[in-house]
Structure formats: C-alpha cells, structure tokens
Amino acid sequence: MLSNTFHVGGDLGVRRLGFGAMHLPTEPASDREKSAAVARRAVELGVTLIDTAHMYGGGANEELLAEALHPYPEGLLITTKVGVARSPESGEWGLDGRPATLRAQVEQGLRRLRVERIELLQLHRIDPGTPLADQLGTLRELQAEGKIGRIGLSEVTTDELGRAREIIDVSSVQNRYNLLDREHEPVLAVCEAAAIAFLPWRPVAWGALGERAEIAAVAVEAACTPTQVALAWLLGHSPVILPIPGTARIDHLEENLAAADLNLTPTQRDRLNRLSEKPGQAAPS
Template identity: 65%
Template sequence: MTLSTFRIGGELSVQRVGFGAMQLPTEPRPAREAAIAVARRAVELGVTLIDTAHLYGWGANEELLAEALHPYPDDLLIATKVGVAPPNPLHDAAICGRPDFLRDQVEQGLRRLRVERLELLQLHRIDPTVPLADQLGALRELQVAGKIGHIGLSEVTVAELEEARQIVDIASVQNRYNILDREHEAVLDACAPAGIAFLPWRPIHPAVSKATAEIAAVAAELGATAAQVSLAWLLHRSPVMLPIPGTGTIGHLEENVGAANLRLSDDQCRRLDRIHPR
C-alpha cells in the first residue's frame, strides 16, 4: 500500500497529495471569494502541502493564501519560490538569481505570507548568469538566520542537482512530470535514494482526459476519472512523489484529493507504466 505521508527534509510531514495554488484567481470579488473558498476547502479535505510562488501574480497569490488561511494550522506547509524578476517598462520578466534580489524576494514572501520563517523555499529557476554557489549561498545565509527552513530547486537536471547538493542540503525538487510527460525521469530517480521530495508540476497532463485507452480502461475498472488515475499512478511511481495538482474549482479539488484513496493493482500499474509518454 502506498504511504499517505512524506517527511520533507526528514521533518516536515505532509499528505502526499498537495495543492498547487497557481490557478487561484486573485482579482477582486467575487472571483477572489471563490478562490479563498477553494484554498479553505483544500485544508478541510486534509491537504497539508500548498505550493505557491512570488511569480504567481507577483506576490498576489501569496497574499491570497494568507488572507484565506492565516493563522495557519500547525500541520500546514506553504512552500513558495523565488528567483524570477517581474516585468517593467524596459524588460520582460526574467530569471534572476542575484543574491540581493533573492534576499529581497524572501523578505517579501515572509511579509506577504505573514510568517517569520518560510519552511520550504524553492529556487524557481537557476540563473545561468550567476554562479550557483552565490545563489544557494544567499539562501543558506537566510537559512542560518532562521528565515528559511529547507531549500529546494525547480526545473533542474541531474547534474545541477548534484552540484547544488555540494553547496546546501536540498529538500525538494519541483520539475514537470506526469504519466504522459516523463522527460525528467532521471531527476526523479536521483531524488528517490536521497530522500528528496519530488513535487511534479503539471501532474495531470492537459491531454489525459483524451489519452490512451489504457488510462480509460483503468479508470473504468476503478470507477474513477482519468485525472485520478494519473495522480494515483504518480503516487505509486515513487515514494518521494508529492503531486501538487492545481485548480480553481472545489469540484476538481475534491476529485484530485480523492485520488489518494485509489489503490492500483500490480497489473494496473504495469499497464500504465507501459504507456508511451508524449
């Protein structure tokens, strides 16, 4: 049976099906009220891992979560990300790993989320123009200062992960991965033996509802949806897998969280494993 919880960094215990907050609208009411209701319903359903980022609305998503959920339940982990500069009249949005920039975004995240410590802070992208040791060194300094609990990475290769682990302890990796897109299989396989949490973004491929007959067949056997089967397959794929499906509706949220209760047979797992990724 698939374990239902995982300890990020060896100490932050979370339910393995989390929630990605990126799709929550941050516009004025009534859209905002609906988004707040979705976030609160996620917690009611037992979700203990919520993923956000400075990039999502340039801080507006973090503020929305604080409005919806603060003061936070003791078991709730809100993970955020830094490292992308917002656009301005002269420049488009861009990856930025300058230490001063990262420090400023962390301070903004602390303020917007109304916390004194970001328990899981992920570098949204590695900046190829700044030495990795400088980028992670800045986050390590904030970690020593008590403003960051654990450090993670996003969209990295196996080589980048190995380099990063020579500089700081890496608690999580957030790469794109799902049953129809397994480009980062090697990164997942590198995380597993090290006990590094793997948070697949886009855990449900947009085309999965029209996907292979095999997914549809397994869904029919289980009385589930194709999306639920996709999430259940992720949970069975690796013990370090923590899917963070995102949605802006309570119906889809409840469907996604319900995937944690599906139990795939060995035969169903083998059939799904053989699906050729796109």
C-alpha cells in the same frame, strides 16, 4: 502499499497529495473570494502542503493564501519560490537569481505570508547569468538567519542537482513530470535514493488519442476519473513523489484529493507504465 505521508527534509511531515495554488485568480473580488474558498476547502479536506511562488501574480497569490488561511492550522506547509522577477522596463518575467533579488523576494514572501520563517523555500529556476554558488549561497545565508527552514530547487537536471548538493542540503525538487511526460525520471531516481521530496508540476497531462483511451479504460475499470488515475499512478510510482495538482474549482479539488484513496492493480499500473515507452525502450519500473 506506499505511505500517504512524507517528511520533507527528513523532519517536516506532510500528506503526499498537496495543492498547487497557481491557478487561483486574485481578482476581481468575486473571483478572489472563490479562490479563498478553494484554499480553505483544501485544508478542510486534509491538505497539508500548498505550493505558491513570487511569480504567481508578483506575490498576489501569496497574499491570497494568507488572507484565506492565516492564522495557519498546525502542520500546514506553504512553500513558495523565488528567483523569477518582472523587468521594470518591459514588464516581462525573467530569471533573476542575483543575491539582492533573492533576498528581497524572501523578505517580501515572509511579509505576504505573514510568517517569520518560510519552512520550505524553492529556487524557481537556476539563473544561468548568476553563479550557482551565489544563488544558493544567498539562500543558505537566509537559512542561517532563520528566515528559511529548508531549501528546494525547481526544474533541474541531475547534473544541476548534484552541483547544488555540494553547496546546500536540498530538501525538494519541483520538476515537470506526469504519467505521459517522464523526461525527468533520472532526477526522480536521485531524489528517491537521497530521500528528497519530488513535487511534480503539471502532474496531469493528456497525450495522443490512444494514450487517453488507455487511461480512460483504466478509469472505467477502477470506477474513477482519468485525472484520478493519473494522480494515483504518481502516488504509487515513488514514495518521494508529492503531487500538487491545482484548480480554481472546489469540485475539481475534491476529485483530485479523492485520488489518494485509489489503489491501482499491478496489471493496471503495468499498462499505464507502458504509455511512456519509446520504440525499443522498456517501460520504467
């Protein structure tokens, strides 16, 4: 049985099943209070990893978490992301990995989260318009200044991850990944070999009718919900996977976190693995 904890960067211990704050609304005031209640309930239930980003409301999501949880309980890791900015002309969000932008967003994140150091800071996307060495070099400088503890990446290929590891120590990777969407299996393999935390975003997704039926059948057998099956599969698939399911409802939060106690049988896992097979392709182990 795999451990329910993981040490990000080799030294920062967290429970593997975390919480993604992206879906928490920050306005109007009534919704904001409900969002704060969800965040507080997550911590009450033992969550020690919460994911947010500058892009989520232009920092409003970071402010919400600080409002709900500061002063933070010991052992709580709030990780945020930088590198996506809103155009002052069009108002559209776009990749922006220029050193000045990254530095400004880190400084804003420190202020909004009310911390002196962001223990895990992730580059939301690699900006193809800015040299990778400049993007990661800026984060490395901020790390040397004590404003960042560990550096992670998001939505990267194996090649991009390899090039990044030549510049910095990569502590985490946050890629799209779930039971039915395993495009980034090669990236996960690299992370597992290097003990890099792998945070799947969109950890629960439903495919074709037949796939949903198979997941539902396993859920009936295990006396749980299909969502819990999908999360339990992730937790059992690799010791470096740290799912961060998000929700704005306490009942869904409680359902998600209960997946940590679900143990799928080897036969059930084999059936679920086969859902990602393509014609002529064996199910990944």
